[in-house]
Amino acid sequence: MKVKKKYFLLGIVTVISLLLIALVIATFLLNKFGLSYADSLTLSKVNSLNNEEIKNYNHQLQYSYDVLHYNLNVELFDKEKKIKGETKLTLVPKDNFSGKVILNFKENFDILKFNVNNKNSNYEFHNDKLSFNIPKEEKQKLDTIEVTIEYIGKPENLGFGSFVFDKVNNQSVIYTLNEPIYASTWFPCNDIPFDKVLTDIYITNDSSKVSVSNGKLISEKIKGDKKTYHWKTVYPIATYLITIYSADYKYFNQQYISNFTDTTNIDYYVLEPELEKAKIDFSIHPEAMKIFSDIFGEYPFINEKYGVAEFTWNLGAIEHQTITGLGKDFISGRKFFTSMLVHELAHQWWGNAVTPKTWKDIWLNEGFATYSEALYFEKLSGSKSLQSTMVSFKNNFGSSTLYNPENLFSRAVYNKGAWVLHMLRKEVEDSTFFRILNTYYSNFKYKNASTEDFIKTTEQISNRDFQKFFKQWVYEGAGKIELEYSYDVEKIDKGFEVFLEVEQIQNYYSSYHFSLDVKIEFTDKTTEYKTIFIDSRNKTAKFVFAKNVKTIYLDPENWLAADIIMKN
Structure with a gap:
């Protein structure tokens, strides 16, 4: 009995010690990233990426061509947790094209067909790269190259959840989340932010499921017990923003009327338990879209839609172009997470319409969207709300540089990025600051921009030298x-x-x-x-x-x- 009591007491002490260690770790992670310990386990996988690894993800030959269009046809098999896909790419060689095309694609798929310009072609598939060569005699003749790849397999679930088969109340929920370099976990692609494309996306699942993607819904076709949804984009999109969702969604919508009296749908896809709560929470969107359109310029995807789809990722939300993914835990029915909804909406301007050239420039996404939260609350409630929002960002600041950050999704990228814009606003005063934002948006809409592009725009509009400002706040200075x-x-x-x-x-x-x-x-x-x-x-x-x-x-x-x- 004494021996047992001794080990029992030792076990109690060990458990308490482990709990204290977990509490310390959780406190650190909450302060550094604004996350719980459990949430951080996923984030740490992504934050372990550095820009050198991201650079190595792409071969230099991937910069020798541009993809114009992806035609993605994806059939979902929930029980087996696999997909069957067909990807058709149309690409244009650049002047420095060597004749070799390299695509990002994970090796856990079996290739069923590989055609180049409607002919069977040889290919190489290793180190998560899919490559082929164009014969020299054909290279000079080709304006475009058409590639068709059929494949089948089980997608890897990397990063934040690049391809997820999940269950809610024993019903399947399937979704993707590519950011930053995980589009290749489910389709072959040139997975580089500045290679923006147009898409046609076909999603086939059980006929009871609603399948959602980027752009505008073109058709729904039932064949037997299967249903195929066709979604089409008419505005350029980066690969990390391409997505699919498929679940037993309940649908409702609102409308946004633009300053030019154009009307676009705001479409919502939620699971039944969250339906009534979502109707309350999501009601802020038409006014928020009007606020941002007045400040930045008209909503960039007016001829497609804006939408929100519920998924089971519990870290928050992701700004997929025209169809934000929102974690189910952030639908409260009490508008507790309005700032998150506003943040993701702002990304339609900052990140989606104006996309960073490289991941080193990610603050142009997250800093801008975070400051947009402050602008939204300022518009609703005045300068005191602006100040209080910015103080909350300052209290969770981090100690990283903004350009080429140590962690792509640290709080510094979000909150310090917002503060750079806030301080710039004070330096140039309101009228000039908002002209800078308007001009930057107008000049780079549907394109890509770098930190240097934003600096040049700032200096052009303000007619001032801001090299020191950006050097100390973006390129060199860490912390506050x-x-x-x-x-x-x-x-x-x-x-x-x-x-x-x-x-x-x-x-x-x-x-x-x-x-x-x-x-x-x-x-x-x-x-x-x-x-x-x-x-x-x-x-x-x-x-x-x-x-x-x-x-x-x-x-x-x-x-x-x-x-x-x-x-x-």
Whole structure:
């Protein structure tokens, strides 16, 4: 009995120790990524990717051609958790085309047919690359190359859930989530963000299932116990945004009327348990679309649709072009997750219409969509909502650079990215800032943009040099500014002389350069504002006032990505 008691007590201590360790890890992950420990297990797989691995995912020869169109025909077999697919690609060789075409495609599929320009062709299939050669005598004659690949197999479930066969109440739910480099887990493709295409997507499943994809629904055809949905895009789309969903969906919709009186459907596909709650939560979309269209420019996919489809991914949501995927746990019936819905809607402008050239530029997606949340709440409730939203982002900031980040989906990419736009807005003032956004959107809509493209647009519209600003906030600086300040007030003949001492104490970056707003409160309860420019780690500013000073505040309206402490 004593031995058993000893081991029992040892077991209790071990369990408690493990729980404490899990709590510490969970707290760290919540602070760093805004995620629970369980959610982080999936995220860590994606965050383990670095840009070198992403670069190696694509062979240099994949940059020697452009895909114009994918015709995807996917039949789903839920019981076997496999698919049968046919992908037809139309591609155009560039001037540097060598005659060899390389596609991304996972090797766990069996190739049933491989045709090039309607002829059987030899191919190589290894290291998750599918390649073939165009004979020299044909290479010079071809304007386009047509490739048809039939295949069958079980898709790998990588990343956030690149191809998922799931169950809800014993009913199948099937969906895809390609970001960042997982489209090749279910169809052969040139999986590079800047190779945008048009698509025709055919999804075949049991006739009881509703199947959804990007673009506009063209047809539904029943054959026996199977039903095929045909979806078509008329606007370019990046491979990571291509998706399919198939489940026992219940459908309802709303409409958005554009500034030019065009009407587009807002289509919702949800599972029955969430139907009534979704009708409440999703009702914000028409107004949100109007707000963003007024701020950025008209909704970019007006001739297709916008939509939301429920899936079982519990990390949040994903901005698939024209059909956002939303985790079932984020349908509350109380509008608890409006910011998430607004964020994904904003991606239709930032990420989908204007797509980053490389994954190094991902802040142009996530930072812009995150700041769009703040703009939405500002439009609804005024400047106080803008400030409170930005403060919430600052409290969960991370310590990474924005360009080529260590983790593609860290909170720095989202929240720091939003703060860069917020600070830029203060630098150029509202009218110029929104002209920058309008111009950037207009110039790169349905195309790809880089960080340098955004900087050039900023400088062009503002007629100012912003190299230092973006160097310190996007390319080099990590984390945020940390300031300590103190002040002394001395009585002089003409009033009161104030010496304000400001010191940067952050470890991640030696010295930021920035404008700093100063609010002075006087003993007679009046206030005055000054702006000083900080260009060194330590700065002293001198003011003279006729009245005595009660207290001084720095950055009183929260325009600066800084933690500020007043010394005693």
